[in-house]
Amino acid sequence: MTWSESRPGHYQRRIGENEKFIKAIGDRAHASGREHWSITSQASFKVTEPLQGDDLLTKLSRAWKNLRFEHPSIASTAEEETLNYVVPDTNALDRWANETFFVHDENISAGDLIASFKPSPYMTAHYIPKSSQLILHTAHWRTDGFGALQLLNAFFEAFCAATSGRDPSSLPWGEEVGRLVPSVEEVLNLPITVTPEIKATADRYISTLAHVTGAVGVSYLGDKSTLPSGTRSARLTLSQPTTRAIFEACKARDINVLSAVHASVAAITFAGAPADxxxxxxxxxxRFSLRPYLPEPYNTPRFASGLYTGGYMFRIPASQSWTENTRRYNDEYHLGVTREFLLARRQYALDVQSLLRKNPPVDGPPPSEVDISSVDDAELLVCPVHKSGEEDGGSVEILDVSIGVETLTRQMYCFVWTFRDQMKFNLVYNEAFYDAIVPLELLAKLKEVLQTELHI
Structure with a gap:
């Protein structure tokens, strides 16, 4: 699966099994002009003089080109069986930037922009001057939540480098191909030939998909024939004192914060479900990031544009209390990523691909639970302040960050992270299935559950 030069300046590798199954899920929505699970990372930022100026847009565009040099996989493209990358000349680099870096109308909001996103063969960058926000959007096969935020951080690093006179056209293009990311199967050196032990482990994780059938879900608008529309989100930020109190209460109970949040997400799903x-x-x-378990240098931000994540389904009964659920999640997160789990990544992905091709009918109503995804401490991924390399050259202060995915189903996804000592939540949903008030009420309920159960 290593990258090789198929003809001068053209590089190619076989698409990894995990990339392929994630791509297959996203591609299913292309006919409707959407892409399920496409990832959006965004930052609100403030630029100080002399970085701020009339040529800010030029500097941002130059930073985007510099980012491609450091992370060329943002410009790779996918076919059915292969990933491709072409080393650009100056004209090709300009064309790519024009097709992927956008400055938007002053009156558009980030929410409206994200709801309008269409599939793109590349990662794209979007700058909204009025709100001083930068948004990165990409297909999920290219990266994961941790990587999407690392790429956001890398953009601002590139911005500061660009202001120091780093001209993209003068970079040694062609050298960047050494930074094209490998698949997780290659990084983990997973065997092509499956052993009985690996097959049994993959089967065990595949069997957890059955937990989706008959599960509780939130009440939604429409019926099975209702078509999806744009993805929207609701945000909740907890104060620093409340965040600190939650962390201290979890520590006193010997549970991790994510387990408490996960149990609370379960609680709001039950709360939003129909009575029957x-x-x-x-x-x-x-969900588990595989990045900490990868060998160097693949566990570093240099490989942000890689899909290095894994997971399985887990069920809890309605009869359990919040405390019981928290303990179960705590035990499961503590078990974490095992060697067996890693070794089964290829076979698991192959099995999922097989299920997708069969496309079995789903009995009962479509799933509509609130699921969860965490990137933990986002400051480990996005530095709050970036300084120019020049003396008194100014700085970029990151005021806020966010992460989310596009969803075309009735399922909602609650993203959780901390940034600047505040716990933050982003609940994404499809506007065809929920009124805007519903996710806001669910987030308010989540906060209430956390405070009540932790006695805050």
């Missing part, structure tokens, strides 16, 4: 469904079990995803 509240007895059903709750199913959600146990």
């Amino acid at each position: 469904s509240k007895h059903k079990h709750y199913t959600s995803t146990m």
Whole structure:
């Protein structure tokens, strides 16, 4: 799966099994001009003089080109079986930047912009001058939540470098191909030939997909024939004192914060369910970043533009208390990423691909639970302040960050992270299935559950 030069300046590798199954899920929505699970990372920022100026847009565009040099996989493209990358000349680099870096009308909001996103063969960057926001958008096969925020950070690093006179056209293009990312299967050196042990482990994780059937879900608008529309989101930020109190309460109970949040997400799903469904079990995803388990240098931000994540489904009964659920999640997160889990990544992905090709009918109503995804401490991924390399050259202060995915189903996804000592939540949903008030009420309920159960 290593990158090789198929003809001068053209590089190619076989698409990884995990990239392929994620791509297949996203591509299913292309006919409707959407892409399920495409990733959006964004930052609100403030630029100080002399970085701020009339040529700010030029500097941002130059930074985007510099980012491609450092992370060329943002400009790779995918076919059915291969990933491709072409080393650009000056004209090709300008064309790529014109097709992927956008400055938007002063009156558009980030929410409206994200709801309008269409599939793109590349990662794209979007700058909204009025709100001073930068948004990166990409297909999920290219990266994961951790990587998307690392790329956001890399953009601002490139911005500061660009202001120091780093001209993209003078860079040694062609050298960047050494930074094209490998697949997770290659990084982990996973065997092509599956062993009985690996097959049994993959089967065990595949079997957890059955937990989705018959699970509790939130009440939604429309029926099975209702078509999706744009992805929207609701945000909740907890104060620093409240965030600190939550962390201290979890520490005193010997549980991790993510377990408490996960149990609270289960609670709001039960709360938002129809009365005749509240007895059903709750199913959600146990998600794990594989990045800490990769060998160097693949566990570093240099490989932000890589898909290095994994998970499986996990169910809890309606009869358990919040405390019991928290303990179960805590045990499951503590178990974490095992060697067996890693070794089964290729076979698991192959099995998922097989299921997608069969496209089995789903009995009962479509899933509509609130699922969860965490990137933990976002300051480990996005530095709050970036300084120019020149003396008194100014700085970029990152005021806020966010992460989310496009969803075309009735399922909602609650993203959680901390930044600047505040716990933050982004609940994404499809506007065809929920009124805007519903996710806001769910987030308010989540805060209430956390404070009540932790006695804050």
